[in-house]
Amino acid sequence: MKTLLYIHGFNSSESSHKATLLGEAAKQIGQANAVISPRLSWQPAMAIKQLEAIIEEKQSQGITLIGSxxxxxxxxxxAEKYHLNAILVNPAVQAPVLLKDHLGPQTNPYTDEEYELTLAHMKELEVLVVTEPAPALYWLMLQEGDEVLDYREALKAFPQTNRLTHEQGGDHRFIEFERFTEEILRFAEIIID
Structure with a gap:
Protein backbone atom coordinates (compact mmCIF):
# COMPACT_ATOMS: atom_id res chain seq x y z
CA MET A 1 0.00 0.00 0.00
CA LYS A 2 1.26 3.48 -0.90
CA THR A 3 1.89 5.84 2.01
CA LEU A 4 1.74 9.60 2.45
CA LEU A 5 4.00 10.70 5.31
CA TYR A 6 2.96 14.02 6.85
CA ILE A 7 5.82 15.93 8.52
CA HIS A 8 4.62 18.59 10.93
CA GLY A 9 6.31 21.91 11.60
CA PHE A 10 8.10 23.60 14.50
CA ASN A 11 6.15 23.45 17.77
CA SER A 12 3.30 21.62 16.03
CA SER A 13 2.13 18.03 16.43
CA GLU A 14 0.98 14.89 14.68
CA SER A 15 -2.60 16.20 15.00
CA SER A 16 -2.04 19.32 12.91
CA HIS A 17 -4.97 20.62 10.87
CA LYS A 18 -3.49 19.60 7.50
CA ALA A 19 -2.58 16.11 8.74
CA THR A 20 -6.11 15.66 10.06
CA LEU A 21 -7.67 16.79 6.77
CA LEU A 22 -5.49 14.37 4.80
CA GLY A 23 -6.26 11.51 7.17
CA GLU A 24 -10.00 12.15 6.86
CA ALA A 25 -9.77 12.32 3.06
CA ALA A 26 -7.92 8.98 2.98
CA LYS A 27 -10.48 7.42 5.33
CA GLN A 28 -13.32 8.50 3.04
CA ILE A 29 -11.87 6.44 0.19
CA GLY A 30 -11.24 3.40 2.40
CA GLN A 31 -7.51 4.05 2.82
CA ALA A 32 -7.42 5.05 6.49
CA ASN A 33 -3.89 3.72 6.99
CA ALA A 34 -2.42 5.41 3.90
CA VAL A 35 -1.66 8.71 5.68
CA ILE A 36 0.71 8.62 8.62
CA SER A 37 1.61 11.58 10.79
CA PRO A 38 4.09 10.84 13.59
CA ARG A 39 4.81 13.09 16.55
CA LEU A 40 8.37 14.23 15.93
CA SER A 41 11.11 15.07 18.37
CA TRP A 42 11.84 18.78 18.74
CA GLN A 43 15.53 17.90 18.22
CA PRO A 44 16.24 18.05 14.45
CA ALA A 45 18.69 15.12 14.33
CA MET A 46 16.27 12.94 16.32
CA ALA A 47 13.30 13.94 14.15
CA ILE A 48 15.24 12.99 11.02
CA LYS A 49 16.11 9.58 12.52
CA GLN A 50 12.42 8.98 13.30
CA LEU A 51 11.44 9.90 9.72
CA GLU A 52 14.24 7.83 8.15
CA ALA A 53 13.05 4.76 10.07
CA ILE A 54 9.51 5.19 8.71
CA ILE A 55 10.75 5.80 5.16
CA GLU A 56 13.02 2.76 5.22
CA GLU A 57 10.15 0.58 6.44
CA LYS A 58 7.67 1.84 3.81
CA GLN A 59 9.88 2.72 0.84
CA SER A 60 9.53 -0.59 -0.99
CA GLN A 61 5.73 -0.12 -1.12
CA GLY A 62 5.96 3.53 -2.22
CA ILE A 63 6.01 6.61 -0.01
CA THR A 64 5.45 10.31 -0.70
CA LEU A 65 6.38 13.07 1.73
CA ILE A 66 4.40 16.16 2.63
CA GLY A 67 5.82 18.73 5.02
CA SER A 68 4.66 22.08 6.31
CA ALA A 79 13.32 13.64 -0.68
CA GLU A 80 16.86 14.20 -1.93
CA LYS A 81 18.38 11.49 0.27
CA TYR A 82 15.86 8.81 -0.72
CA HIS A 83 14.81 10.22 -4.12
CA LEU A 84 11.15 10.56 -3.10
CA ASN A 85 8.40 12.85 -4.29
CA ALA A 86 7.61 15.59 -1.78
CA ILE A 87 4.99 18.28 -1.33
CA LEU A 88 6.37 21.35 0.45
CA VAL A 89 3.70 23.56 2.04
CA ASN A 90 5.02 27.04 2.91
CA PRO A 91 8.42 25.44 3.66
CA ALA A 92 10.92 26.99 6.07
CA VAL A 93 13.78 26.85 3.57
CA GLN A 94 16.00 28.97 5.83
CA ALA A 95 15.25 27.01 9.01
CA PRO A 96 18.79 27.27 10.51
CA VAL A 97 18.60 31.07 10.28
CA LEU A 98 14.93 31.51 11.17
CA LEU A 99 14.99 29.33 14.27
CA LYS A 100 17.90 31.30 15.76
CA ASP A 101 15.20 33.82 16.72
CA HIS A 102 13.67 31.12 18.94
CA LEU A 103 16.75 30.04 20.89
CA GLY A 104 16.07 29.38 24.55
CA PRO A 105 13.17 27.84 26.47
CA GLN A 106 10.23 26.60 24.41
CA THR A 107 6.81 25.15 25.14
CA ASN A 108 4.99 23.30 22.38
CA PRO A 109 1.40 24.67 22.59
CA TYR A 110 -0.07 21.44 21.20
CA THR A 111 1.81 18.87 23.30
CA ASP A 112 2.82 21.01 26.34
CA GLU A 113 6.35 19.65 25.95
CA GLU A 114 9.00 21.98 27.38
CA TYR A 115 12.56 22.08 26.07
CA GLU A 116 15.47 24.38 25.27
CA LEU A 117 16.49 25.21 21.72
CA THR A 118 20.26 25.78 21.44
CA LEU A 119 22.92 26.64 18.86
CA ALA A 120 23.78 22.93 18.73
CA HIS A 121 20.31 22.34 17.29
CA MET A 122 20.95 25.01 14.65
CA LYS A 123 24.05 23.03 13.61
CA GLU A 124 21.84 19.93 13.27
CA LEU A 125 19.61 21.93 10.91
CA GLU A 126 22.53 23.31 8.88
CA VAL A 127 23.56 19.83 7.70
CA LEU A 128 20.05 19.29 6.30
CA VAL A 129 20.05 22.28 3.90
CA VAL A 130 19.33 21.28 0.29
CA THR A 131 21.40 23.43 -2.08
CA GLU A 132 20.62 21.81 -5.43
CA PRO A 133 17.12 20.32 -5.38
CA ALA A 134 16.03 17.91 -8.10
CA PRO A 135 13.01 19.78 -9.59
CA ALA A 136 11.18 16.62 -10.67
CA LEU A 137 10.64 15.54 -7.05
CA TYR A 138 8.67 18.52 -5.80
CA TRP A 139 5.25 20.08 -5.59
CA LEU A 140 5.71 23.50 -3.98
CA MET A 141 2.63 25.03 -2.33
CA LEU A 142 2.91 28.70 -1.32
CA GLN A 143 0.61 31.43 -0.10
CA GLU A 144 1.97 34.97 -0.29
CA GLY A 145 0.13 36.00 2.88
CA ASP A 146 2.34 33.73 5.01
CA GLU A 147 2.98 35.88 8.08
CA VAL A 148 5.86 33.70 9.34
CA LEU A 149 7.94 33.05 6.21
CA ASP A 150 8.75 35.01 3.07
CA TYR A 151 7.34 32.92 0.21
CA ARG A 152 9.98 34.41 -2.14
CA GLU A 153 12.71 32.48 -0.28
CA ALA A 154 11.01 29.20 -1.21
CA LEU A 155 10.71 30.30 -4.85
CA LYS A 156 14.45 31.09 -4.82
CA ALA A 157 15.38 27.79 -3.14
CA PHE A 158 13.16 25.76 -5.53
CA PRO A 159 13.30 27.78 -8.77
CA GLN A 160 11.98 24.94 -10.91
CA THR A 161 9.63 22.35 -9.50
CA ASN A 162 7.52 19.63 -11.02
CA ARG A 163 4.44 21.50 -9.75
CA LEU A 164 3.81 24.89 -8.23
CA THR A 165 0.72 26.14 -6.42
CA HIS A 166 1.32 29.85 -5.76
CA GLU A 167 -1.57 31.86 -4.34
CA GLN A 168 -2.01 35.46 -3.28
CA GLY A 169 -3.31 36.04 0.24
CA GLY A 170 -3.56 33.11 2.58
CA ASP A 171 -1.39 32.57 5.63
CA HIS A 172 1.28 30.31 7.12
CA ARG A 173 -1.21 27.50 7.78
CA PHE A 174 -2.24 27.55 4.08
CA ILE A 175 -5.86 28.71 4.06
CA GLU A 176 -8.43 26.32 2.58
CA PHE A 177 -5.91 23.49 2.34
CA GLU A 178 -8.84 21.07 2.08
CA ARG A 179 -9.24 22.13 -1.59
CA PHE A 180 -6.13 20.08 -2.34
CA THR A 181 -6.57 16.88 -0.31
CA GLU A 182 -7.87 14.80 -3.22
CA GLU A 183 -5.14 16.09 -5.55
CA ILE A 184 -2.49 15.36 -2.91
CA LEU A 185 -3.74 11.78 -2.51
CA ARG A 186 -3.53 11.43 -6.30
CA PHE A 187 0.03 12.83 -6.30
CA ALA A 188 0.90 10.19 -3.68
CA GLU A 189 -0.80 7.51 -5.86
CA ILE A 190 -3.20 6.66 -3.05
CA ILE A 191 -6.05 7.59 -5.41
CA ILE A 192 -5.53 6.01 -8.82
CA ASP A 193 -8.01 6.74 -11.62
Whole structure:
Protein backbone atom coordinates (compact mmCIF):
# COMPACT_ATOMS: atom_id res chain seq x y z
CA MET A 1 0.00 0.00 0.00
CA LYS A 2 1.26 3.48 -0.90
CA THR A 3 1.89 5.84 2.01
CA LEU A 4 1.74 9.60 2.45
CA LEU A 5 4.00 10.70 5.31
CA TYR A 6 2.96 14.02 6.85
CA ILE A 7 5.82 15.93 8.52
CA HIS A 8 4.62 18.59 10.93
CA GLY A 9 6.31 21.91 11.60
CA PHE A 10 8.10 23.60 14.50
CA ASN A 11 6.15 23.45 17.77
CA SER A 12 3.30 21.62 16.03
CA SER A 13 2.13 18.03 16.43
CA GLU A 14 0.98 14.89 14.68
CA SER A 15 -2.60 16.20 15.00
CA SER A 16 -2.04 19.32 12.91
CA HIS A 17 -4.97 20.62 10.87
CA LYS A 18 -3.49 19.60 7.50
CA ALA A 19 -2.58 16.11 8.74
CA THR A 20 -6.11 15.66 10.06
CA LEU A 21 -7.67 16.79 6.77
CA LEU A 22 -5.49 14.37 4.80
CA GLY A 23 -6.26 11.51 7.17
CA GLU A 24 -10.00 12.15 6.86
CA ALA A 25 -9.77 12.32 3.06
CA ALA A 26 -7.92 8.98 2.98
CA LYS A 27 -10.48 7.42 5.33
CA GLN A 28 -13.32 8.50 3.04
CA ILE A 29 -11.87 6.44 0.19
CA GLY A 30 -11.24 3.40 2.40
CA GLN A 31 -7.51 4.05 2.82
CA ALA A 32 -7.42 5.05 6.49
CA ASN A 33 -3.89 3.72 6.99
CA ALA A 34 -2.42 5.41 3.90
CA VAL A 35 -1.66 8.71 5.68
CA ILE A 36 0.71 8.62 8.62
CA SER A 37 1.61 11.58 10.79
CA PRO A 38 4.09 10.84 13.59
CA ARG A 39 4.81 13.09 16.55
CA LEU A 40 8.37 14.23 15.93
CA SER A 41 11.11 15.07 18.37
CA TRP A 42 11.84 18.78 18.74
CA GLN A 43 15.53 17.90 18.22
CA PRO A 44 16.24 18.05 14.45
CA ALA A 45 18.69 15.12 14.33
CA MET A 46 16.27 12.94 16.32
CA ALA A 47 13.30 13.94 14.15
CA ILE A 48 15.24 12.99 11.02
CA LYS A 49 16.11 9.58 12.52
CA GLN A 50 12.42 8.98 13.30
CA LEU A 51 11.44 9.90 9.72
CA GLU A 52 14.24 7.83 8.15
CA ALA A 53 13.05 4.76 10.07
CA ILE A 54 9.51 5.19 8.71
CA ILE A 55 10.75 5.80 5.16
CA GLU A 56 13.02 2.76 5.22
CA GLU A 57 10.15 0.58 6.44
CA LYS A 58 7.67 1.84 3.81
CA GLN A 59 9.88 2.72 0.84
CA SER A 60 9.53 -0.59 -0.99
CA GLN A 61 5.73 -0.12 -1.12
CA GLY A 62 5.96 3.53 -2.22
CA ILE A 63 6.01 6.61 -0.01
CA THR A 64 5.45 10.31 -0.70
CA LEU A 65 6.38 13.07 1.73
CA ILE A 66 4.40 16.16 2.63
CA GLY A 67 5.82 18.73 5.02
CA SER A 68 4.66 22.08 6.31
CA UNK A 69 7.02 24.86 7.43
CA UNK A 70 9.93 23.14 9.26
CA UNK A 71 8.37 19.87 8.08
CA UNK A 72 8.84 21.10 4.50
CA UNK A 73 12.51 21.73 5.25
CA UNK A 74 12.86 18.17 6.57
CA UNK A 75 10.88 16.77 3.61
CA UNK A 76 13.25 18.37 1.09
CA UNK A 77 16.30 16.83 2.77
CA UNK A 78 14.65 13.40 2.89
CA ALA A 79 13.32 13.64 -0.68
CA GLU A 80 16.86 14.20 -1.93
CA LYS A 81 18.38 11.49 0.27
CA TYR A 82 15.86 8.81 -0.72
CA HIS A 83 14.81 10.22 -4.12
CA LEU A 84 11.15 10.56 -3.10
CA ASN A 85 8.40 12.85 -4.29
CA ALA A 86 7.61 15.59 -1.78
CA ILE A 87 4.99 18.28 -1.33
CA LEU A 88 6.37 21.35 0.45
CA VAL A 89 3.70 23.56 2.04
CA ASN A 90 5.02 27.04 2.91
CA PRO A 91 8.42 25.44 3.66
CA ALA A 92 10.92 26.99 6.07
CA VAL A 93 13.78 26.85 3.57
CA GLN A 94 16.00 28.97 5.83
CA ALA A 95 15.25 27.01 9.01
CA PRO A 96 18.79 27.27 10.51
CA VAL A 97 18.60 31.07 10.28
CA LEU A 98 14.93 31.51 11.17
CA LEU A 99 14.99 29.33 14.27
CA LYS A 100 17.90 31.30 15.76
CA ASP A 101 15.20 33.82 16.72
CA HIS A 102 13.67 31.12 18.94
CA LEU A 103 16.75 30.04 20.89
CA GLY A 104 16.07 29.38 24.55
CA PRO A 105 13.17 27.84 26.47
CA GLN A 106 10.23 26.60 24.41
CA THR A 107 6.81 25.15 25.14
CA ASN A 108 4.99 23.30 22.38
CA PRO A 109 1.40 24.67 22.59
CA TYR A 110 -0.07 21.44 21.20
CA THR A 111 1.81 18.87 23.30
CA ASP A 112 2.82 21.01 26.34
CA GLU A 113 6.35 19.65 25.95
CA GLU A 114 9.00 21.98 27.38
CA TYR A 115 12.56 22.08 26.07
CA GLU A 116 15.47 24.38 25.27
CA LEU A 117 16.49 25.21 21.72
CA THR A 118 20.26 25.78 21.44
CA LEU A 119 22.92 26.64 18.86
CA ALA A 120 23.78 22.93 18.73
CA HIS A 121 20.31 22.34 17.29
CA MET A 122 20.95 25.01 14.65
CA LYS A 123 24.05 23.03 13.61
CA GLU A 124 21.84 19.93 13.27
CA LEU A 125 19.61 21.93 10.91
CA GLU A 126 22.53 23.31 8.88
CA VAL A 127 23.56 19.83 7.70
CA LEU A 128 20.05 19.29 6.30
CA VAL A 129 20.05 22.28 3.90
CA VAL A 130 19.33 21.28 0.29
CA THR A 131 21.40 23.43 -2.08
CA GLU A 132 20.62 21.81 -5.43
CA PRO A 133 17.12 20.32 -5.38
CA ALA A 134 16.03 17.91 -8.10
CA PRO A 135 13.01 19.78 -9.59
CA ALA A 136 11.18 16.62 -10.67
CA LEU A 137 10.64 15.54 -7.05
CA TYR A 138 8.67 18.52 -5.80
CA TRP A 139 5.25 20.08 -5.59
CA LEU A 140 5.71 23.50 -3.98
CA MET A 141 2.63 25.03 -2.33
CA LEU A 142 2.91 28.70 -1.32
CA GLN A 143 0.61 31.43 -0.10
CA GLU A 144 1.97 34.97 -0.29
CA GLY A 145 0.13 36.00 2.88
CA ASP A 146 2.34 33.73 5.01
CA GLU A 147 2.98 35.88 8.08
CA VAL A 148 5.86 33.70 9.34
CA LEU A 149 7.94 33.05 6.21
CA ASP A 150 8.75 35.01 3.07
CA TYR A 151 7.34 32.92 0.21
CA ARG A 152 9.98 34.41 -2.14
CA GLU A 153 12.71 32.48 -0.28
CA ALA A 154 11.01 29.20 -1.21
CA LEU A 155 10.71 30.30 -4.85
CA LYS A 156 14.45 31.09 -4.82
CA ALA A 157 15.38 27.79 -3.14
CA PHE A 158 13.16 25.76 -5.53
CA PRO A 159 13.30 27.78 -8.77
CA GLN A 160 11.98 24.94 -10.91
CA THR A 161 9.63 22.35 -9.50
CA ASN A 162 7.52 19.63 -11.02
CA ARG A 163 4.44 21.50 -9.75
CA LEU A 164 3.81 24.89 -8.23
CA THR A 165 0.72 26.14 -6.42
CA HIS A 166 1.32 29.85 -5.76
CA GLU A 167 -1.57 31.86 -4.34
CA GLN A 168 -2.01 35.46 -3.28
CA GLY A 169 -3.31 36.04 0.24
CA GLY A 170 -3.56 33.11 2.58
CA ASP A 171 -1.39 32.57 5.63
CA HIS A 172 1.28 30.31 7.12
CA ARG A 173 -1.21 27.50 7.78
CA PHE A 174 -2.24 27.55 4.08
CA ILE A 175 -5.86 28.71 4.06
CA GLU A 176 -8.43 26.32 2.58
CA PHE A 177 -5.91 23.49 2.34
CA GLU A 178 -8.84 21.07 2.08
CA ARG A 179 -9.24 22.13 -1.59
CA PHE A 180 -6.13 20.08 -2.34
CA THR A 181 -6.57 16.88 -0.31
CA GLU A 182 -7.87 14.80 -3.22
CA GLU A 183 -5.14 16.09 -5.55
CA ILE A 184 -2.49 15.36 -2.91
CA LEU A 185 -3.74 11.78 -2.51
CA ARG A 186 -3.53 11.43 -6.30
CA PHE A 187 0.03 12.83 -6.30
CA ALA A 188 0.90 10.19 -3.68
CA GLU A 189 -0.80 7.51 -5.86
CA ILE A 190 -3.20 6.66 -3.05
CA ILE A 191 -6.05 7.59 -5.41
CA ILE A 192 -5.53 6.01 -8.82
CA ASP A 193 -8.01 6.74 -11.62
Missing amino acids: SLGGFYAAYL
